[in-house]
Amino acid sequence: MHTDLVAALDIGGTKIAGALVDGDGRILVRAQRATPAQEDGETVMRAVEEVLGELSASPLWARAAAVGIGSAGPVDASAGTVSPVNVPGWRDYPLVARVRAAAGGLPVELIGDGVAITAAEHWQGAARGHDNALCMVVSTGVGGGLVLDGRLHPGPTGNAGHIGHISVDLDGDPCPCGARGCVERIASGPNIARRALDDGWRPGPDGDTSAAAVAAAARAGDPVAVASFRRAAQALAAGIAATATLVEIDIAVIGGGVGKAGEVLFAPLREALADYATLSFTRHLTVAPAQMGTDAGLVGAAAAALARRGHAAPAGV
Amino acid sequence: MHTDLVAALDIGGTKIAGALVDGDGRILVRAQRATPAQEDGETVMRAVEEVLGELSASPLWARAAAVGIGSAGPVDASAGTVSPVNVPGWRDYPLVARVRAAAGGLPVELIGDGVAITAAEHWQGAARGHDNALCMVVSTGVGGGLVLDGRLHPGPTGNAGHIGHISVDLDGDPCPCGARGCVERIASGPNIARRALDDGWRPGPDGDTSAAAVAAAARAGDPVAVASFRRAAQALAAGIAATATLVEIDIAVIGGGVGKAGEVLFAPLREALADYATLSFTRHLTVAPAQMGTDAGLVGAAAAALARRGHAAPAGV
Known part of the structure; x- marks a missing residue:
C-alpha cells in the first residue's frame, strides 16, 4: 500500500x-x-x-x-x-x-x-527559509512556537514557544495563569479592548467592543485606541526581544485576529522592538504578518x- | 600524531x-x-x-x-x-x-x-544528565547559556541564553544595554548592593558595600538586605520562568558571586518561581547552585x- x-x-x-x-x-x-x-x-x-x-x-x-x-x-x-x-x-x-x-x-x-501553527508557517508561510523563528497567534489568547536550527522545536512536552505566558511586567496585573504581567495579559484581543474601554474609548453605534473595533478606531486616529495598541505592541516587543535574546531568532511571525490589525499593531511593534532588542545579535530581527489562513x-x-x-x-x- | x-x-x-x-x-x-x-x-x-x-x-x-x-x-x-x-x-x-x-x-x-559555562556545567557539573537546562552566571553581570534536547544550544552567533538582558519589567529602570527592566538591571551583584544602599542599608566598619556584604547582612536578618535579595530573586525567577515557558528547561543552574549567596538567594528564588512558572510543563522546574569552579x-x-x-x-x- x-x-x-x-x-x-x-x-x-x-x-x-x-x-x-x-x-x-x-x-x-x-x-x-x-x-x-x-x-x-x-x-x-x-x-x-x-x-x-x-x-x-x-x-x-x-x-x-x-x-x-x-x-x-x-x-x-x-x-x-x-x-x-x-x-x-x-x-x-x-x-x-x-x-x-x-x-x-x-x-x-x-x-x-x-x-x-509554527510548523505550518515554517513549511509554507512567512517563516519559510528562516532557520530560527518565533511564530505567534495573537487572538483571544497569545500562543506561539519556535523553529531553532532549521527545525521545529516543540520541546519535550510539545509546549515550547508559549510566549503568551512569559511575564514582561513582574509587578503587573494578575494573569489567569497565576503569574503577573504576562504578554497575553497585556496584548490579547480582549485585553486590548478592555484597556481601551477602561481608558475612555467608546464603541460606535453597532456597540462592537472587540479588538477589531478598537483597531478600526485606532486607524481613524482615536488616541485611546492607538494607545491601547501601542501598549500591546510594547508587551509583544518585550516578549519577542526576550525570545531573540534567549534563542537567537531572526523573524517573528504574528497571526491571529490581532495580527490582522495591520500597521496599527506593526508600526508601534517595530518601534518598540528597537527599544527592547538592543544586543547586537538581536538587532536584525524582523516581524511579519502570518501568511497561512x-x-x-x-x-x-x-x-x-x-x-x-x-x-x-x-x-x- | x-x-x-x-x-x-x-x-x-x-x-x-x-x-x-x-x-x-x-x-x-x-x-x-x-x-x-x-x-x-x-x-x-x-x-x-x-x-x-x-x-x-x-x-x-x-x-x-x-x-x-x-x-x-x-x-x-x-x-x-x-x-x-x-x-x-x-x-x-x-x-x-x-x-x-x-x-x-x-x-x-x-x-x-x-x-x-553552560557547556562545563552540562558536561561535569550541576546540569549533568539534564537534556534541557539553563545555566547562569549572576555576578557583576548576568549571563547564561542553554542546553536543549541534550545538546549545547549556542545559537547561530554563539550568544543564546543571554538571560541577563531580557526585560522582566517593561516600564522599569533603563539598562545600560538600552532596554528597560532587564534581569541584570535588577539582579546583578552591583544592583543588589545599590538597591540595599538606596533603601537605607549601611555597611559594617569595613565599609564593604559589595553584594557579598549585603548577603551577609541578609543572613544576619537585616530586612533591607533581605528585601534586596528578594527583589533580585523575583527578577531571576521571572527570567527563568520565561525561559522554561519558551523552551521547556527542567533545571536552572546558578553560578557566579551572587549564586554563592546560598539560601539568602535560593529560598526566595524558589518561592518566586512558584509564582511565575505556573504552566503545567514548567512546574517541575528546579534550581541548583553551579558546581564548576x-x-x-x-x-x-x-x-x-x-x-x-x-x-x-x-x-x-
Missing part, C-alpha cells in the same frame, strides 16, 4: 477540524465538528471519533501513514495527554492512545496548537506527522 | 586564561595574562598570543586538535568576531582568524562565555571544541 498521506487533527475550544493532507500540504479531504467543550471528556472524544470516522470513510484513508494532532494546550506530548484550558472535561486526557485506537493503530504525533493548524499538524515519520517530510519541519 | 587534547581560551575583561585540556576535562597545562582591557585591540591580542605561546611551548601542544574560545560577549560565532563590552579595543574583532594564525592553523571554535570557562570552551571536532566529544555537549 502506498502511504503518502497523513491525517491531521486541529483541536480547539470551538471546533475539531480534521483532514487528509498530502506531502505538499494540500488538504484532500475535510471533516469538522463543533467542540462540545462544556461536556464530559467522553462526549468530546466522540466528536473527535466522528471526525476520524468521516475521514476514514474516504478511499484515500488507506494511504494515510500517521495522524498529526495540534491541540489547544497545555499538552503533554511525552505522556500523550492533553488538558486544554477551555475543555474542562479533558484533564491529562489520554488523547494519543484514544486517537491511535480510533485510527486503526496508526502512529500519532501530538503537538500544541502554537507549535502546529485558517488551515494553519491542520497543515502544521500534518507537517509534524510527516516530519516525525520521516515520510515525505517537509524540509526542516 | 595522536591528537587527543584541545586548547582552551577563556577571555574576559579581567584576565585571559588558557589551558590544554584532555577528553575528560582535565587541565594539563595552564597559562594566564591580565587583560589589558583599556588598551588598543592589538595590545589585547598580544596578551592572547602570549597565552597561546606559553601553551604551545609545552610538549603536549602537539597533541592539540583544536582551540575552543569562550569570550566575553557579544560574540559573533558565524563571523568569527568578538565585541566584548569591557574591551573597547575589540569591536567586530576577528579573533577566530587571529587565534587560528597564532595556533598554527588549528580549527577554532568560538562561543560566548555564558555558553561556555573558576575553571568552568576553560572546561566549557574545551567541551565546545571537542564536541565540534567530534573528537573524544563529551556526550551531549
